[in-house]
Amino acid sequence: MVIKANGYAVWELLQREFDRRFKATGHQNMYFPLLIPQSFLHREAEHVEGFSPELAVVTLAGGKQLDEPYVIRPTSETIIGHFFAKWIKSWRDLPVLVNQWANIIRWELRTRMFLRTTEFLWQEGHTAHSNHDEAVEEVRRMLDTYAEVAEEVMAVPVVKGVKTQSEKFAGALESYCIEAMMQNGFALQAGTSHDLGQNFGKAFDVRFQNKEGQLDFVWQTSWGVSTRLIGGLIMSHSDDRGLVLPPKLAPTKAVMVPIYGRDGGKDRILEAAHRIAREVGAKVDDREGQTPGAKFFHWERRGVPVVLEFGPRDLASGSIVLKRRDTGGKQPMAQAELAEKLPALLGEMQKNIFDAAKQRLTSNTVLANSIGEVESILKDVTAEKGGGKFVMAHVKDDPRCDLRVKELKATIRCIPLVDEYDGPGKCIVTGEPVDRRALIAKAY
RNA sequence: CGGGGAGUGGCUCAGCCUGGUAGAGCACCUGGUUCGGGACCAGGGGGUCGGAGGUUCAAAUCCUCUCUCCCCGACCA
Numbered sequence: 001m002v003i004k005a006n007g008y009a010v011w012e013l014l015q016r017e018f019d020r021r022f023k024a025t026g027h028q029n030m031y032f033p034l035l036i037p038q039s040f041l042h043r044e045a046e047h048v049e050g051f052s053p054e055l056a057v058v059t060l061a062g063g064k065q066l067d068e069p070y071v072i073r074p075t076s077e078t079i080i081g082h083f084f085a086k087w088i089k090s091w092r093d094l095p096v097l098v099n100q101w102a103n104i105i106r107w108e109l110r111t112r113m114f115l116r117t118t119e120f121l122w123q124e125g126h127t128a129h130s131n132h133d134e135a136v137e138e139v140r141r142m143l144d145t146y147a148e149v150a151e152e153v154m155a156v157p158v159v160k161g162v163k164t165q166s167e168k169f170a171g172a173l174e175s176y177c178i179e180a181m182m183q184n185g186f187a188l189q190a191g192t193s194h195d196l197g198q199n200f201g202k203a204f205d206v207r208f209q210n211k212e213g214q215l216d217f218v219w220q221t222s223w224g225v226s227t228r229l230i231g232g233l234i235m236s237h238s239d240d241r242g243l244v245l246p247p248k249l250a251p252t253k254a255v256m257v258p259i260y261g262r263d264g265g266k267d268r269i270l271e272a273a274h275r276i277a278r279e280v281g282a283k284v285d286d287r288e289g290q291t292p293g294a295k296f297f298h299w300e301r302r303g304v305p306v307v308l309e310f311g312p313r314d315l316a317s318g319s320i321v322l323k324r325r326d327t328g329g330k331q332p333m334a335q336a337e338l339a340e341k342l343p344a345l346l347g348e349m350q351k352n353i354f355d356a357a358k359q360r361l362t363s364n365t366v367l368a369n370s371i372g373e374v375e376s377i378l379k380d381v382t383a384e385k386g387g388g389k390f391v392m393a394h395v396k397d398d399p400r401c402d403l404r405v406k407e408l409k410a411t412i413r414c415i416p417l418v419d420e421y422d423g424p425g426k427c428i429v430t431g432e433p434v435d436r437r438a439l440i441a442k443a444y
Numbered sequence: 445c446g447g448g449g450a451g452u453g454g455c456u457c458a459g460c461c462u463g464g465u466a467g468a469g470c471a472c473c474u475g476g477u478u479c480g481g482g483a484c485c486a487g488g489g490g491g492u493c494g495g496a497g498g499u500u501c502a503a504a505u506c507c508u509c510u511c512u513c514c515c516c517g518a519c520c521a
Binding site: 050053054074075104106108109110115116120122169177188189190191192224225226228257258259260261262266290291292293294295296297298300309310311312313314321323409444 | 445478479480481482483516517518519520521
């Protein structure tokens with residue numbers, strides 16, 4: 001995977017937002033090995049079953065066949081479990097709250113730019129606790145953190161929920177997730193937070209002595225978001241003219257395009273442009289040999305929130321023309337007001353972009369009361385043609401139901417934590433009672 | 445792994461059927477004129493046509509093998 005400069009700058013801004021929140025909640029960054037002894041994966045039965053098909057394995061190193069192959073990490077629960085066992089002896093050692101920023105490999109058969117790549121960058125949080133309640137609290141806290149960054153920073157509204165048992169992380173008790181809706185109505189799992197119970201504690205013998213002096217296995221959690229979020233960001237906001245970045249994730253918030261005119265006032269224009277740009281923190285596009293029109297298109301396509309036009313007429317009148325990326329609207333304003341108005345405008349744009357996405361999510365979420373209804377709603381939906389919906393239906397968390405929904409090329413994305421609909425009902429597959437509607441959608 | 449499609453200057457592609465001097469647009473370089481939504485003129489640089497083998501006087505073009513990439517399905521953050 002290659003991420004070029006503009007995309008990587010967005011990733012860095014996202015990283016900063018997450019990292020700050022992780023540290024504020026007591027987590028510390030660490031680093032663990034890229035190569036994991038293959039046998040580690042086999043210690044947890046569901047884990048190895050889930051990940052085996054997509055492992056890249058190193059069998060040769062230093063010119064020799066290895067006695068035991070290494071796998072390139074697809075996720076790090078196992079190797080971290082191995083080290084937790086060495087480090088944790090007492091209840092006083094708990095909780096352990098670590099995070100790792102790393103790259104991982106999952107050998108996908110079918111990749112899609114940013115959304116599903118063989119290699120991706122992510123963060124994986126791994127924590128160990130002395131009891132289940134505290135672990136669950138951690139799982140929920142980090143899910144809330146993900147939802148907060150998605151909504152407030154990325155301007156992407158999400159549904160928080162629990163995965164079905166079929167869809168949960170391999171080796172977890174429960175997997176919580178946030179699901180976002182792309183512009184084609186497809187769902188994108190934007191972040192996951194897992195309650196691992198004592199599964200990995202038992203598999204890696206991570207034991208501690210509790211206050212009563214007895215040995216017990218730790219309760220673990222893990223949670224992650226990846227560079228997939230960049231794909232989600234693009235697919236949530238962009239339009240036919242290119243990328244639309246919410247201001248909080250725009251590496252460049254404003255670009256000024258100077259226009260020189262025919263009267264040889266170029267030097268004065270440039271001088272004033274740089275002065276004004278400095279005051280408001282904008283970048284001046286003073287490249288030679290490009291017309292203003294070409295520059296407007298250039299920055300528009302890259303999603304820069306605000307483009308400022310500054311030409312001879314503005315120089316004469318003390319004004320400047322501002323164009324916002326989200327609505328495409330142009331407005332003239334006094335140069336003196338710009339520094340003051342720009343931050344407020346960026347804030348308004350951030351909100352506007354979120355509101356538009358929220359509106360889309362709401363209007364494309366529908367109820368269905370039979371499997372036939374779900375089928376007819378999702379029948380002709382494809383990633384390319386769009387038309388996808390979040391279909392809310394009563395479905396039991398039962399592998400049979402997951403299989404039935406899969407026949408429609410859709411999945412049960414999650415059972416929402418908050419029931420915004422009509423409470424209990426009968427499962428549309430089995431007829432059994434369930435306490436709320438679940439979210440069914442086609443997904444990336 | 446099944447089914448489709450494509451490999452020709454940096455990019456997008458034409459040329460292939462019917463073998464005969466490798467092309468276009470964009471991008472790039474030089475000079476000039478321009479500049480309020482993808483500028484124009486003039487000049488210029490750059491390609492062993494994915495690879496190997498074969499047929500032929502002659503292969504981007506025909507034949508055989510092979511590699512890679514993209515799209516569609518089954519598996520998935």
